[in-house]
Amino acid sequence: MEERNLTIADIAQELGVSKTTVSRAMSGKGRIGEETRKRVQEYVEAHHYSPNVVAKGLAQNKTFNLGLVLPGDYNIVELPFFQKCMMGISRTASAAGYDVLLSVVTADKITQLERAVMNRKIDGAILTRTLTDDAPMRYLQENGVPFVAIGSTDDTRAVQIDNDHRGACRELTGKLLDSGIQSLALIGGREEYMVTGNRLRGFEDAFAERPGWDGSRQIFLDIDEEREVEKIVERLLEEQIACIVCMDDFLCGCVLNVMQMRQIEVPEQVQVVSFYDSSMLANRTPAVTSIRFDVEELGKKACGMLLRMLDGEEAEGRILLGYEVRMRESTKI
């Protein structure tokens, strides 16, 4: 199995042609005789030659690697979102002859990304989330590294792709309001995540569209830990809240736990919905009404965009992907 050290020079010598010719036969660039090309290609196949991409990269100033920037914060790490994203990205990168290089960053420490860039190990990068103050994004921009952001950002120069969180939350919240619910509470995550703001805006949109609605609403943001959720939920239960809206499945899981512990019936006593639908909640009872996004598709699209940018195509601002509202047993709608 040592075909691994066959080089273009070996082939050239063996076939009595120049390295130039071999190179051209493989890349398809430059004029070359049909006959010659065939001879080379046959030899290459017969001997399982595969070119040294590193050398090729050095000559062309390319690496054929894409940087995948993943958050390393606790809590976040385990969300299935990033894994699914990664799978989508990996597949389309691979299909285009690219590999994926990992860079794990936290809000305050982006050294892995810096290293990948300074070491010229990547041709471009994909951010898998966006922050209100986004250090990785800033770094990529300052260093002229092409990138696409999964998530939204106000920076219009940045190529970005996201699910329509705002629209989705607007629609789901609207359905709740229209069903006659008179009191509801929103529990959300960190405000520094762009997605939190977008979901919040969608939530508010629904009220703005229904000026006649005269119920009560409460909003709790920056909720990060299970204990906090518990406190909030307990208070809400005392107040006889009708519906609790969770920004993500982690929060929703916490809420359901409290319900279960206190033997509160969902949806009979309190309705619950989540603005995100992952395997975390997949097989809990009751099934939770929530919004579903095609995350793998998101990864694929993002990667496709980056590949096109690397091919010199002009990039296209912001792209918004759809969503699906899934009504399930945790609501009475």
Add this chain to the structure above:
Amino acid sequence: MEERNLTIADIAQELGVSKTTVSRAMSGKGRIGEETRKRVQEYVEAHHYSPNVVAKGLAQNKTFNLGLVLPGDYNIVELPFFQKCMMGISRTASAAGYDVLLSVVTADKITQLERAVMNRKIDGAILTRTLTDDAPMRYLQENGVPFVAIGSTDDTRAVQIDNDHRGACRELTGKLLDSGIQSLALIGGREEYMVTGNRLRGFEDAFAERPGWDGSRQIFLDIDEEREVEKIVERLLEEQIACIVCMDDFLCGCVLNVMQMRQIEVPEQVQVVSFYDSSMLANRTPAVTSIRFDVEELGKKACGMLLRMLDGEEAEGRILLGYEVRMRESTKI
């Protein structure tokens, strides 16, 4: 921010020395005057020079990339195990100046790994699980790529690191038996995963050690889908089973759902334990008695071993890491 195209030649010229000297000053290899080294280092720092690792790699026939082989099968993808592993690996690789290149493989398709190897993009690889018939492992061996396997394998040539699944399951099962349980059932995943066999062996060990035990036991393997679990559990409930032992948290989650739906009290009516402890079950009620492994540590150790192998150190066969049995409310022990 265009310090990115400063080369060793520029520095040599600027400082009036040879490229050789600059190279030596940076790498520390070969004799060089203290004075000269300082001049070079100061220049390098002042101008934020960072060498082109790709070129360096070409000259040294190294890439400073580690291949991370991740399973892409559905179900598996979302297990927090692989993400945690990845974090551990990424951190220690990064600390040693290496980057992590992703290769997603399925049981029958390892093209991403093949590409990474044929393209000479990695110096070594880490397998994040092992199979009874392991195609990725075979491929790496055939091509002489250094690797360490997270998980166990019968192949003694393979460097492997794993948690002591057998010992852990033996201990937990033993505690159950000693507590006076008279009937229990084991539900396990795919037999092609090495870990399934190891957990099963531990389970059986506990019985072997207690020849006097005269209760009943049942074993269900190759269980993959929620529907299957439901059927099994329903039958077990009819039989008034005392305890259900789940091989992992996915299976355990399914079991708990059935309990909840049927209003079965855990642990009053049936006790439940899991042989793995992840965030999937983290905040469910009742908390599930299970075995906890330090997965990030596993990743770190595995990566450390690979790095040492790449440094020419001799590798050390099989390493077994510990575990912790966590007794919680789902059992009466």
Add this chain to the structure above:
DNA sequence: CTGAAAGCGCTTACAG
């Protein structure tokens, strides 16, 4: 202690 030169395995003007 330092340097000129060859080499890593490709690509790509340039010339024929």
Add this chain to the structure above:
DNA sequence: CTGAAAGCGCTTACAG
């Protein structure tokens, strides 16, 4: 249509 040669940015015997 094909090739000799220079170049991508490093490293490393070899010689001094």
